[in-house]
Structures are given as structure tokens and as C-alpha cells.
Amino acid sequence: MSDRAIRLLLADDQALVRGALSALLGLEPDLEVVAEVGAGDQVVPAALEHHPDVALLDVEMPGMDGIAATAALRASVPDVRVLIVTTFGRPGYLRRAMQAGASGFVVKDTPAAQLADAVRRVHAGLRVVDPALATDSLVAGESPLTARETEVLQAARDGSSVAAIAAKLFLSEGTVRNHLSSAIGKTGATNRAEAVLTADGNGWL
Amino acid sequence: MSDRAIRLLLADDQALVRGALSALLGLEPDLEVVAEVGAGDQVVPAALEHHPDVALLDVEMPGMDGIAATAALRASVPDVRVLIVTTFGRPGYLRRAMQAGASGFVVKDTPAAQLADAVRRVHAGLRVVDPALATDSLVAGESPLTARETEVLQAARDGSSVAAIAAKLFLSEGTVRNHLSSAIGKTGATNRAEAVLTADGNGWL
DNA sequence: AAGAACGCATGACAACTGTCACGGGCGAGT
DNA sequence: ACTCGCCCGTGACAGTTGTCATGCGTTCTT
Incomplete structure (x- = not known):
């Protein structure tokens, strides 16, 4: 060879x-x-x-x-x-x-x-x-985020507001907030921005 | 030569x-x-x-x-x-x-x-x-941000809360909010996260 | 000396955000 | 059939954030 x-x-x-x-x-x-x-x-x-x-x-x-x-x-x-x-x-x-x-x-x-x-x-x-x-x-480990949570976090990467994310993904604002809250919890963040950073840093987005 | x-x-x-x-x-x-x-x-x-x-x-x-x-x-x-x-x-x-x-x-x-x-x-x-x-x-053009605004935005890059930024820079929370608000205005953002992104993208941080 | 720009601060208000409890629907696996 | 996890949604609440008016001191420029 x-x-x-x-x-x-x-x-x-x-x-x-x-x-x-x-x-x-x-x-x-x-x-x-x-x-x-x-x-x-x-x-x-x-x-x-x-x-x-x-x-x-x-x-x-x-x-x-x-x-x-x-x-x-x-x-x-x-x-x-x-x-x-x-x-x-x-x-x-x-x-x-x-x-x-x-x-x-x-x-x-x-x-x-x-x-x-x-x-x-x-x-x-x-x-x-x-x-x-x-x-x-x-x-x-593997990403703990569900498909939707990942999607919502991705949409939040550019600093979009909840309303903007909801509009982009055709969801209600409340749903977006729930997904975000859950993602924040799973990433150990206290914050949307922090959650984006750690998820991104782990290659989950 | x-x-x-x-x-x-x-x-x-x-x-x-x-x-x-x-x-x-x-x-x-x-x-x-x-x-x-x-x-x-x-x-x-x-x-x-x-x-x-x-x-x-x-x-x-x-x-x-x-x-x-x-x-x-x-x-x-x-x-x-x-x-x-x-x-x-x-x-x-x-x-x-x-x-x-x-x-x-x-x-x-x-x-x-x-x-x-x-x-x-x-x-x-x-x-x-x-x-x-x-x-x-x-x-x-050149960065429109003042020294403090730049500093505050830098501190905000990791998703810190106003309180965390204030503690780190030994400022009152209100002052931090003012600087942030001014930076948001100058960058044309509606948001702290957005402001960080555009300022960073322009090399102002 | 006066004005302008900056930094710091306070207080108040509206808007946004994060959390929680709750409910319903769907699909996968037991 | 039943449970479990995920998705979607609502409504309510507390906390955070962004904005604004206002004030004071400092420094730099005119």
C-alpha cells in the first residue's frame, strides 16, 4: 500500500x-x-x-x-x-x-x-x-438539549428577543420562553446569553 | 537591498x-x-x-x-x-x-x-x-464607544448580569445600566447581546 | 471663564425575561 | 393500555433590563 x-x-x-x-x-x-x-x-x-x-x-x-x-x-x-x-x-x-x-x-x-x-x-x-x-x-458528554431547545438557542445567538425568536420559529412567546428556560437550566446557566455561550462552547449548536 | x-x-x-x-x-x-x-x-x-x-x-x-x-x-x-x-x-x-x-x-x-x-x-x-x-x-469608522462603555460591554460579553458587571468594575448597577444603554444606542442595537455582537464584529472590543 | 464630553450616581417607569404550575397532544417503548 | 419524554400553549409572578430625567464632579478645549 x-x-x-x-x-x-x-x-x-x-x-x-x-x-x-x-x-x-x-x-x-x-x-x-x-x-x-x-x-x-x-x-x-x-x-x-x-x-x-x-x-x-x-x-x-x-x-x-x-x-x-x-x-x-x-x-x-x-x-x-x-x-x-x-x-x-x-x-x-x-x-x-x-x-x-x-x-x-x-x-x-x-x-x-x-x-x-x-x-x-x-x-x-x-x-x-x-x-x-x-x-x-x-x-x-452528549448534548442534553432537545431538538427544539437547540433550535431556539441557535435563534437566540444573535441577540434576538423572545418575540423575534417566536416569530422566526412560528411559536408562541411563552413556548419560546419555556424552551429557553429549560435550556438555561440544562446548561447550568443563569441567563440566555450564558446558555448560548456554554452550549456553543461545547459544540451543541 | x-x-x-x-x-x-x-x-x-x-x-x-x-x-x-x-x-x-x-x-x-x-x-x-x-x-x-x-x-x-x-x-x-x-x-x-x-x-x-x-x-x-x-x-x-x-x-x-x-x-x-x-x-x-x-x-x-x-x-x-x-x-x-x-x-x-x-x-x-x-x-x-x-x-x-x-x-x-x-x-x-x-x-x-x-x-x-x-x-x-x-x-x-x-x-x-x-x-x-x-x-x-x-x-x-472608529469606535463611537467611550472607554467605560467599552469596558462595560467587554464585561458583558460572557453573559454577566448587570449586578455581576457592577461588582467586577466597582460601579453602581444604575451606572452600568446607563453605560450599557448608551452603548446599545450607539451600536444601533436594541439589546445588550446585540450590542456586544456588533461592537465585537467591528473590532471595537 | 464657559461649554462640552465624560464618568458616576439616583430614582422611577415600562418592557422584557426567567420561572413555575398547569394543561393538552403526539410518538416510542414497556 | 400505559408511561415517558418531548412539543406546544396559557397565565401569572418576580426579577432583570433598558430608558429617561436629573444631578454633581472632573477634565479638556475654546
Whole structure:
């Protein structure tokens, strides 16, 4: 399996980072970047065209986020292994990424020298997970929020009032307040803003 | 001035991005990365030790942010030119960076091929500014917030209540409410949360 | 010296927010 | 069939928040 270079697909919305990662990985003789895309919904088409062995995906991307892209990729091109490379080590991201079929999860403040190794391990069929993040993920656990609570909190992220949220989701104001109150309780917050912050910080939104 | 490679200092808190940028710029024969640091307060010491020609600084960094690092660097090692390379194109960042003495300002979603050119231009004494961002900066203008309003809004970022903010800043609750109300008015928000978002989005915090 | 802008504070009012108790409907699992 | 959890809603209550008028002291500019 090793007389041919490992073919890589890079997906990151920041062109500079994408290009830089490409340069970094291109330095390794056994790695070859065959495609670069800047949006989640370009991942599958690019994979179909260039047949990469490993896809490095960011989570935060326009169009389709990296988690959804992972799922889509696994569904349509199962041979491709996915390594998530992201800025934010939110526990929920890790969990959801693995559930979506990712083989690895690396945060962007790991040393540059380790990235190539992570790629090789993923290509070899191993799983690569940041150890510190893995324990965080166990502690934080799955999102305790129900679908509606999540939706309401998402709508509250931009500082909307209860009335605005209710209008957007076609709910009564009282219902919105109930969902918010419940979400506040579950997140251990005292506040809507706090609840949004902790839920977001855990990758629950 | 051009028979010697341009010496670069890289500062970014994400090791992976730092290393990747280093690889990218290292591909250019006339550029040489002589130092890499991961925190703002390491910029000046590293510059004193390695005598770079150009420093590439991120804005978001632990210890000391890129803007403060720019000012410190210009003060202690005036020969070094500064190119800010950042994720967020907040108008206020641009303005403050230039006022702090930066020679250039590049967002991380500019094409990778342009970065080396930007470095060369900055080294040649030119100013490099993202055009779209420059106009935004003119529109958004300087922060309309007073020192106290800014401080109060910063304290409100984590969803603190009025009482908590008042306690933290040793103010009466009424005063905090007044400052908040004024900040809300100036930002065109209807809300504390909204005010925080727009102020933050403009780089006023 | 006067005015303007800022910071701090108080008190009062309306609006919004968070909580609670309660009820009904729906689907999943026992 | 029954329970459980989730969703939706109402109404009421206390607490918080945003606004406004007003006052005083300080600093900076004209």
C-alpha cells in the first residue's frame, strides 16, 4: 500500500491556510495534495473527480460544515478516510465528527510536524484523536438539549428577543420562553446569553 | 537591498497554521523564516534575537494581541516592518493595527499565492491593505464607544448580569445600566447581546 | 471663564425575561 | 393500555433590563 503517494483532499474556507497546509504537506515525499476546496459542498464533487485517499476537512466552512461533509463523503465515496482539522476543540464537534464517520480529529494548535503522521495513520486505517480533547468529550458528554431547545438557542445567538425568536420559529412567546428556560437550566446557566455561550462552547449548536 | 533573503518572524497561536505558513513561505527562495512564536509577548524577544526584516502577526493571540505586539515591536525594534495576517477582517482591527504602526493587513482568506508578494511589498516599504476591508473600515469608522462603555460591554460579553458587571468594575448597577444603554444606542442595537455582537464584529472590543 | 464630553450616581417607569404550575397532544417503548 | 419524554400553549409572578430625567464632579478645549 505504500509504493504510491497518499492522495489528499484539503477543505478549509481560509484560502491562505489551505494553501499553507498544502505547502506543508507537499514537503512530505509520500503525500500529494490532489485537490483543494473552500466550501463544504465542494468536497464530494472534488472527491469524485480526484479520488483522494484521505480528506482533511475543517469544521467551520460555508455551504456545508465539515461534519455534514464527512457524512456526505462517507456515504458517496466510502473509500476516502476523513481527518478533521479544526480550530475549535469543541467536545461536541469531536463526538459528532466521529459519529459521522471521521477517522481522526486534530486541533489546529497541534505541532505542524505531527500533521503528516496523523495523515499517515488515518490512511493506515487507524484512528487519530487528540487525547486531551477526548477526555473533555467524555466529561462534557452528549448534548442534553432537545431538538427544539437547540433550535431556539441557535435563534437566540444573535441577540434576538423572545418575540423575534417566536416569530422566526412560528411559536408562541411563552413556548419560546419555556424552551429557553429549560435550556438555561440544562446548561447550568443563569441567563440566555450564558446558555448560548456554554452550549456553543461545547459544540451543541 | 535584495541580494539577501528577507528574514521573517511568524507569530500565530495555532501551531499548525504557523508551521504551514512557514512551509508556504519557505518555498520562496527570497524568503527565510528565522523565528516562530505562539504568543504575543514572545514577539519582541524573538525579534531582538533573530533580527527579522518583516514580522507576520496574527491579531488573536494569547498573552498580548497582535495589535499590542505591533506597537511594542515598533517601539523597541523600529526597523522591523509588520504585516498583520488575521482571520477576522474586523474594520476596527485594521484601523488600530495601522495606528499601531503596521505596514500591511491581510485576511486569511486571501489566496496563498499573494502572501509572498505582500511580504515583499511590505519589506520594500509599501503598504498592503485588503481593498474590500479598507472601504469597510471607512464606513464603519472608529469606535463611537467611550472607554467605560467599552469596558462595560467587554464585561458583558460572557453573559454577566448587570449586578455581576457592577461588582467586577466597582460601579453602581444604575451606572452600568446607563453605560450599557448608551452603548446599545450607539451600536444601533436594541439589546445588550446585540450590542456586544456588533461592537465585537467591528473590532471595537 | 464657559461649554462640552465624560464618568458616576439616583430614582422611577415600562418592557422584557426567567420561572413555575398547569394543561393538552403526539410518538416510542414497556 | 400505559408511561415517558418531548412539543406546544396559557397565565401569572418576580426579577432583570433598558430608558429617561436629573444631578454633581472632573477634565479638556475654546
